[in-house]
Every structure is written in C-alpha cells, then in structure tokens.
Amino acid sequence: MDILSSLNPQQIEAVKTADGPLLILAGAGSGKTRVITVRIAYLITERKVQPYNILAVTFTNKAAGEMRSRVQTLLKDEKIDSFPLLSTFHSLCVRILRQDIEKLEEGYTRSFTIYDTDDSNKVVKACIKDLGLDEKQLAPRFVRSAISSAKNRGEDVDLFTSRVEQTDERRAAMAKVFKMYEERLNKANALDFDDLLIKTVKLLRKSKDVRDKYNDRFKYILVDEYQDTNALQFAMISFLTEKQQNICVVGDDAQSIYGFRQADIRNILEFEQHFPDAKVILLEQNYRSTQTILDAADSIISNNTKQKKKKLWTANPGGERLFYFQATDSDSEGRFVASRIEEHRRRDASERIAILYRTNAQSRVFEESLRRLRIDYNIVGGFSFYERAEIKDIIAYLKMALNPFDDIALLRVINTPPRSLGKTSLDELTSRARQRDVSVWEMLCAIADDKIDQPVNLTPRAKEAMRKFKAVVEKLHEKAAEAAGGEKPVSDVVIAAIEDTGYSLMLRVENSDEAEARLENLEELVNAAVDYDKAEENGLRDFIDHAALISDTDKYDGNAGVTMMTVHMAKGLEFPIVFLVGLEDGIFPHSRSLNDQSELEEERRLAYVAITRAEKLLYVTHSMRRRVYGEEIVAEPSQFLNEMPLELIDDLSRGPSWLSYARSSTAKDSKDTITALRGERVPEKAKAVYTGKTYNSADAIAEFFKNRETRADDVRTASGSHRIDPANNESRNREKPLSGFDKLKALASDPKVQVPKSTIDEFSAGSHVRHSKYGKGLVLRREGTGDNVKLTVSFPGFGQKKLIEKYANLEKA
DNA sequence: AAGTAAATTTTTTTT
C-alpha cells in the first residue's frame, strides 16, 4: 500500500498495530503526526473501520485541524460516508455534555455556559468579597489557580475541604471560596474549563447508557501528546476504552511541559501497567534537525534525572554550529535578532524563521526591532482576538441570550453601553440576588416586573433602566432561539447583538480611532459568523462554544515568514531557523521554577522542546540587563547555556562574552563563570582556573575597547580605527586577571553610565558598593531620582536589602 | 453616574 511507502519500519509497525493498547514513544521530529494520520487512513482503507468509529484527541484545535487536513488528503480518493472525529479534549467534552449533561442531575441544562479563566476569576473575586474575606490576603488569581489545580488532580470541593480541615485557616478559607464558587457556577448554569472534563468523567461514571453509547461509537481511539494528559483526561480515556482496548497513545516524556496544569507524566511512564497487554514502539529517528541541534538538545536533557532513556538519531547532515550572542541589554538583543533575520530573509525568503521566548512579555522588544527594519512578522499568543473587550462584550450578549442565568455575562454588559446603571444600583441588585439565592437575571426580572414584596433600594430611574435592559435581552433571546438550532443564520444574531443593544451606536458616537478599531474588530466577528453559517455548522451555541475554546495557537499561520511565540506554543511546530532568546536565569529557567527540582526539570524539558524546533539553524541569545516590571535588572546567563556542548557553538557576541569565559575555563561550574562575569570575586578554587587566560590575550583586550566605542549599533562590528584610552590601556598590564572581569561587567552595563569613573556619583544597577555594616554588595536595581533614589543591593551573606541612597552611606567598591 | 487622576499591580507557561 503506497501510503506506507514513506515510512520507516518502526513507523510502519506503529501504523499496522491496529488492535489493542499501543504506546508510541515518539521523539521530537520523529514523524509522529505522519504516523497518526497514516494510521487513521490505514484503519479506514485497509481494516475497513468506519471513519465514524475513530476518535483522535489532541490538546489544541490547531493540532486537530492539522490532522484533519492531512487525513483528508490521504483519503481524498476514498469513498467514505463519514469522517473520523478529530477533536480536542475540551471540545469533545462539550460535545458530550451538550447532549447528556442533564443525566447528571446536578441542575445543569444543555444550554450551559462556558466560563473562561477571566470569568472564573471574577466569580472567585466576588466569592471572596461576599464571604467577607480580605482580597489582599487571599488573591483571587491565586485561589482560582488553587481551585483549578485541585480539580485537575481530581479533587472535588469535599475532598479539598476535608484535606485542609486541620491545617491553616488560609486554606480553610480557600475551601470556603471553592464551595461558594461551585454553587455560583451551578446556579449560573456555567462550567469552567476544568468542569468540562470533570462533568464528562462524572457523567461517564454515572450513566451506563452514556458510557455504552460512546464505547460503541469510538471503537478506535488515538491520543496525541499523551505526556500532557492529567488525571481527569486519563479517567476519561479509561471510561471510553472500557469495552474495547483499541487505544493508541503517542507522546514523548522528554516533552512533558504542562505539569503546571497538573499533567501527570506517570500516565505515559506507566501506560504498560494501566493497559497490561500494551505494545510499545519507539520512534527514534529524527527527520527534522541536524545532528548538531540534536546533540545540543540531548546534552541539555541529559541533565534531567527522571527521564526515559531514548536516543534520537538522524540521517541528516551534521549541519552548522549553533550561533550564540550575548547582548548588553534587551534592545541590543532585539537589534541583533532583527538584523540576522534581515540577512537570512535576503538570502532566502522562503525559509521560515521563529523567535521563541519563555514568556509573552518578551515579545515587545522583538516586535519593535522587526518593525524598525520593516520585516513582516506574525505573533502568536498574547492577546487573542476573542480576548478583546468588544468581542467579549458581544459574546457576553449572545451568551446571555442563550442562558440569561449567566451572571458574569449579565454584569459584563448590563451597563455597556451605559444605561445609567452604576455601581450603587448594581451592588443593590446583586446583593439582593445573593440574599434570595437566585441569579441576577431572576432578581432583575422580579424588580422590573414589580414582583418584589420588600422595598428595594433603587431609584425609579434605575428600575426603568432595568426594564429596558430586560427588553433588550428578551428581544435578543427570541432571535437567538431561532438561530440556536440552525434555522436562522448565526450572523443575524451577532449583528443584532451589535446593533440592537446600542453597542455600535456607543462606538460610533465616540468617534475616536480606538472606537473605529473596535468597530472593525466587530466586523471581523460578523465575518467569522458569516463563514460559520457557510460551513453549515451547528448554530449559535456551537459558534459561542467555538469562541470559548479557541486558543491563540490556532491562529498560527504556517506560511508566515517570521513567527514569534512562547516555547509552549511552539511545541509540535518546526522551523528551518530558530532564535531562542532571553536565555537568562530567572527568565529561562523561570524564576518561579528555580527553587524546585522537578519544576527545574520541566524548564529543562521546555528548553529541549525549544531547541528541537529547529531544522537547520539555531541561535541562542541572552542579555546582560533587562527591564522587568519597568525596572532595570542585572540578568545572568541561563544555566541551560552551560549545559550545551560549548564546542558546538559559534560566538557572535561583540567582544568577550560569557561563552569566551566558559570556554577558556576548564571549570564546568557555570555559577563560577557567571560570578566572574558579573565582576564579583570568584571562590578561590575557581579563581585559579581563570588566571590570565582571556584577559591577557591582546585580542580580547582590543575587542573590549573596540566594543566600548560601538554602542549605537551592536550588530555591525565597529568599522575604522579605534582609539585606546591611554589610561585604561596602561592599567591593563598591571591588572590582575580578575579585574578584567570588572571591565567585562562595565561592557555589559548601560553605555550612558560609561563615563569616566571619577565623575560617577551614583550607584547604578550592576555596580559594586560597600556598606558599613553589610560589606561589599552588588546593586541589582535602582529606582527613583534625586533624594528618593532607592537601591536594591545584594550583599553576600546578608541577602537583598532595599536602601535609600541618601541615607545608606554607600561607597564604591 | 461618569469621567479623570492616582495608585497599584503585573509576568510563567494554556485548554
């Protein structure tokens, strides 16, 4: 059969092992998606499995869409009367619940609403407030994430509560919030993302009918990225495979990067225990990257202790060495990346390039530098279309139209556009609703219809406004009801939500550029609805579900020349050229992971994922200083840099860099290198190692001074002659090796601070100071001006201290 | 009640 001809023996075996549990351990770039899609096609064409009986589950819509189109291509010549279901876990749950949630008998109806993280936060916040707890001590975001973690571990409120009963009152308070949160969501007929999984599992557990129904339907199940599944997803799979054991999971423990979302790596490590007859197939041949890139990835991941042994190999050529660049600050990092990209694009514009970073906040600098060079780029993540306020507003109207008990949606739009319902009236309305234990909508209706016996503390004007709002919603509800089943185009209702509610009028009256942009976004929403109608999907409800579950990854344009995204989002993708930026301790690995060994290992897997995205070229960069929260901080090179084989790296930094030290030293301890780089005193043993090596090299010194003059543009090397400051030049010969590191430190600091030392009268970030009590320390941050300058100084042995410059009586060290 | 000014917080990573 020709679809198998492009596969290697292991892949063919993976495709042909149709029945029984199968674990495919697929290394990065080993043709995993190809195996899954060919396997689906094989089941249909060779094993004559009905497409309808096949389910493939992924984590993102993008992955599902990608598979769908590839399967479609493979099956284009086949006569088939159904199509396999390719879905994310969450969409599958919505599908099941929209059908049968009422069988749960928990009060939920099929018109339930989905709450996104934002909505959940609001509910948690309201609960904290209504329980009389202090928001300052119990941050809503923190509580929400604790609730979410518990849910994903499979803990419900009662279990959570019983577990914390004897412990501290903070956790007891969280349990109370958890309880109220669940009640509120139930009352609002709303499910959060986690509930989608929980309720599905509960439903499958409770109802044999439902279980049978889906067991009969899904005779063959495939799960992609199995290392990212959590306890709930595992439970769900267990139920779905109860009758048959045709479960094929694909994954790579080295790419498990969703532990923070309670993904449980044991699911993949213990697959053979869960499914005793399981067969295991290893895919170790990498088709994506050069040997050099694989070596770098392997070198890093081998520092992890908890890792299944697996060695990727490739028949690809060795390829180019990695490129390394050390920037003085984040701007110069941006300029370097942009200018290299410009060069690459000039040479071959067809080669796709990715800039990968640890956090979304890092994207800005690169956006600016690319824009300056007029290079088109695509940015994935950050603010998605469906997260824009105006889109969420209209979606909220639509959600209300289908489920008026959705308090969050109601409160979002009740005064948008302004309907003279301010804080006072709304507080009265909501607190009344809470008192009576009804939804806000029900209370509003009661007030509007004067069906309330007790006097209500509302002005006639407010009551009238509520009546009007009620009418608006009811009118929209009628239209929505027609579109919910599909009799009426979804786009009509979307337009009604924009026009009949006064929303577009509000924007047009504003007559500003911003309002204009918002109107355009709303037009986009209408367009999306029109497209939706054309695709003959399942009506308004489906459209809104789609909006709730669509993610940022889904708008990734595989043809874009330059793409920027987080490493997490890049998983599963590949690019000829990859820039992995911001490799600094505290950023990558992230500071929140530095204190926990298993979290650090997850960061390392993340680095592994990042590196293995590259096909031909990999750049790694870091900056010596960086703005965090609007403050300049000194940034140290990432420990992951030191875990790479240094001999595989080419240094593109201007002048001496972390790499040149790491290389010249025989010491493998990155911390010493970093300490030296910062200009601090290295512990005795390491100090000996550094003696003279680099700084007595004339080249290095020349480089250093050359670079001192090259501050406007880091990327191009300084041209023409460069003067050497006689004073400094002279001192060079007298200097002990270590003082050279001070110079390197100076190189890394802000050019503006590079004035003759005698005139420096301030202690900037990166400089060394002596304190009468704490001794020598390194200035980490400087904030404020004049007499109000505050310094954050790190004193070895004393930790970080915040000092007022005026009173601290510091001297230079 | 609504708009503006001031204060406070935010950054992991995502369905």
Next chain:
DNA sequence: AAATTTACTT
C-alpha cells in the same frame, strides 16, 4: 512600562 484597579472630582 503598561494595564488595571481605586480614589476623587464634577
């Protein structure tokens, strides 16, 4: 530094 929340006017 930017965005969000709160406090303060009108």
